[in-house]
Amino acid sequence: EIVLTQSPAFQSVTPKEKVTITCRASQSIGNTLHWYQQKPDQSPKLLIKYASQSFSGVPSRFSGSGSGTDFTLTINSLEAEDAATYYCHQSSSLPYTFGQGTKLEI
Amino acid sequence: QVQLQESGPGLVKPSETLSLTCTVSGGSISTGSYYWTWIRQPAGKGLEWIGRISTSGNTNYNPSLKSRVTISIDTSENQFSLKLSSVTAADSALYYCARASAVCFDYWGQGALVTVSS
Numbered sequence: 377e378i379v380l381t382q383s384p385a386f387q388s389v390t391p392k393e394k395v396t397i398t399c400r401a402s403q404s405i406g407n408t409l410h411w412y413q414q415k416p417d418q419s420p421k422l423l424i425k426y427a428s429q430s431f432s433g434v435p436s437r438f439s440g441s442g443s444g445t446d447f448t449l450t451i452n453s454l455e456a457e458d459a460a461t462y463y464c465h466q467s468s469s470l471p472y473t474f475g476q477g478t479k480l481e482i
Numbered sequence: 483q484v485q486l487q488e489s490g491p492g493l494v495k496p497s498e499t500l501s502l503t504c505t506v507s508g509g510s511i512s513t514g515s516y517y518w519t520w521i522r523q524p525a526g527k528g529l530e531w532i533g534r535i536s537t538s539g540n541t542n543y544n545p546s547l548k549s550r551v552t553i554s555i556d557t558s559e560n561q562f563s564l565k566l567s568s569v570t571a572a573d574s575a576l577y578y579c580a581r582a583s584a585v586c587f588d589y590w591g592q593g594a595l596v597t598v599s600s
Contacts, residue, residue, distance in 0.1 A: 410586040419590040466586030472531040
């Protein structure tokens with residue numbers, strides 16, 4: 377199975393800061409990498425699909441990039457409501473897998 | 483707006499079978515090329531894909547659970563279900579149902595907490 381490794385695992389950030397989270401795949405997955413946001417006591421929400429396509433209704437400060445094995449989620453001008461755990465997910469091959477998560481503390 | 487809601491027992495005894503149902507509202511479960519999916523999250527941990535079922539009934543399961551998992555669909559009730567047999571404490575988790583649009587999960591249920599304990 378494809379292993380996704382996220383970094384950092386935890387980051388303390390301040391409002392208006394620019395944040396970058398990385399996700400590395402154990403083998404090339406093209407652009408079949410998606411990002412989710414999970415706030416405390418909530419289910420995950422899709423942010424970015426196919427590495428760089430924003431999902432409907434997602435604020436423009438969230439963006440994604442990358443292909444192959446290295447991917448990045450960027451949050452520009454962080455807001456307090458962005459405190460959450462962020463997960464990457466690959467759909468290149470079954471079983472689908474997730475990264476271990478990156479927790480942002482604001 | 484599609485909504486998903488998990489239901490089922492919150493407490494299951496070791497060695498027994500965990501059973502959960504996901505009810506879909508706001509749209510027909512049999513419309514479109516979607517996969518209806520189960521994902522779980524142990525307390526304080528990350529997400530694990532359990533398996534999926536298509537509207538035509540084709541299934542795929544995580545090999546780590548394959549021998550114990552069954553996912554089924556009932557289009558007349560707009561529901562799909564998860565059965566996980568021979569459970570242990572390691573199966574205690576928050577279980578989510580989700581819709582997979584193409585290959586990513588665009589709608590999720592709120593989750594059902596299942597504890598395995600005698």
